[in-house]
Amino acid sequence: MTKAKRKSKMKVLGDGSLLVEPVPVRERVHNLNTLKSLDLIEFSSVAETEFVKLITALCGDGSSPSVREATAEAAFELNISIETAKRYLLKHTARRAEFVITDGKVGLR
Numbered sequence: 021m022t023k024a025k026r027k028s029k030m031k032v033l034g035d036g037s038l039l040v041e042p043v044p045v046r047e048r049v050h051n052l053n054t055l056k057s058l059d060l061i062e063f064s065s066v067a068e069t070e071f072v073k074l075i076t077a078l079c080g081d082g083s084s085p086s087v088r089e090a091t092a093e094a095a096f097e098l099n100i101s102i103e104t105a106k107r108y109l110l111k112h113t114a115r116r117a118e119f120v121i122t123d124g125k126v127g128l129r
């Protein structure tokens with residue numbers, strides 16, 4: 021991302037404080053795809069972190085998405101394969117991990 025584009029994401033408020041707007045999802049996916057082509061190991065690490073954030077957000081409003089819905093959403097939003105999303109979900113449902121699967125639904129611990 022160029023500095024000119026980065027500046028357009030910032031606004032100065034009336035009190036002089038700086039408001040930084042979040043990166044849009046499509047831009048985040050573009051950045052992940054760029055990283056995927058440059059450094060696969062770093063991509064895997066970043067994609068897994070983004071996966072955890074995404075599933076946490078899906079479960080955060082008290083809802084419990086199905087395993088299928090969670091993996092499909094993550095695969096689509098992060099541009100990863102369904103199998104990769106399944107592996108991430110399985111890893112993050114270990115006893116001390118963030119998520120739990122109960123009756124086919126993903127929830128927060």
